Amino acid sequence: MLDKVRNTGRKAILYRMVMPSHTCPYGLKAKDLLQRSGYEVDDRHLTSRAETDAFKAEHDVATTPQVFIDGERVGGYDDLRRHLGKPVADPKATTYRPVAVLFTLTALTAMAASYAVSGSPFTLRAAEWFIAFSMVALAMLKLQNVESFATMFLNYDLLAKRWVPYSYIYPYAEGLAGVLMVAGALTWLSVPVALFIGTIGAASVFKAVYIDRRELKCACVGGSSNVPLGFISLTENLMMIAMAIWMAAVSLGYIHAM
Structure with a gap:
């Protein structure tokens, strides 16, 4: 008793x-x-x-x-x-915390790498690395369970709906482009890959959220996340587009990287 x-x-x-x-x-x-x-x-x-x-x-x-x-x-x-009057987390509640943590850590990592190389955390290279590190980290999260990611991705991606294998290719392509951009190598490959997947991704998110007004979960941090599809998802793709255009301009000599 x-x-x-x-x-x-x-x-x-x-x-x-x-x-x-x-x-x-x-x-x-x-x-x-x-x-x-x-x-x-x-x-x-x-x-x-x-x-x-x-x-x-x-x-x-x-x-x-x-x-x-x-x-x-x-x-x-x-x-x-x-x-005891303390909050209890709802596992089904939507949250931006995983994305906020990821971007914070990739920004700090980029600044740390910049400091190690140049002695300053606030450089143009740090900004480039931030985007590239974010792409690699996001790809890694997707690849933890690519089946789960693909299933969620098929809810809204325009190309994946027409060609299902793209939902499996996407995280590998994002990771490859990110790694190459960190190294500043094979720009002829990383730029078109990032531009292609970023453009399709941005168009897909914009249509699903702002035109069709659908309430969906974002596959951006993996297929088990409760991050809502919207501004953050659009930002991920716009960052890839911006990075691709920037690196293309640098590679072609239109901009002199510092």
């Missing part, structure tokens, strides 16, 4: 799975949250599958960990967060 504890201080009982081959990560998170919230934790381990199943049956719960405060069951980790 559950030992009931009167909250003479701030006390909580935590039941969590701690087995030789598995320690429940949510149990660890619940313990940490309780301790950071000022609770004295009576940490009780469920050390076998049989013990865990018996606990679930006794308290009529489907999962562990389980937290009890003042002798009353609060619930699992998410329930504990709600009990």
Whole structure:
């Protein structure tokens, strides 16, 4: 039977799975949250599958960990967060956070590379690297699960709808163009590739979002993201177009790169 504890201080009982081959990560998170919230934790381990199943049956719960405060069951980790007045992330909610993090890190990486090469983080080369690094990072995220990316991409890309293999080619082409642009090599290849996929991508996003008014998820950071299709997706493609035009102009001698 559950030992009931009167909250003479701030006390909580935590039941969590701690087995030789598995320690429940949510149990660890619940313990940490309780301790950071000022609770004295009576940490009780469920050390076998049989013990865990018996606990679930006794308290009529489907999962562990389980937290009890003042002798009353609060619930699992998410329930504990709600009990403590803390936000609980909705895995289905749309968010721009993955894109914001990616662009922030690629910008900082480009500035760091520029500083290492020239002694200044604020150079024209840093701006070029920012776009190229972003292309490589975005391609990498897409290629983590190319099937999932292709499925989402087919919802809106104009060329992929007509020729399905393009949905698989796209992330490889983006990554290749990005790597070549970082190196400043084979401009004759990187420029047309980036210009081609960027132009089709921009047209596809503009039509889907601003003409057809469709509410879709963007495949830009992979097929499992909840980033909405819109301005960010359009920006990715416009960046590729701008980079392609810039590098073509530099290569042809119309602009002298610094």
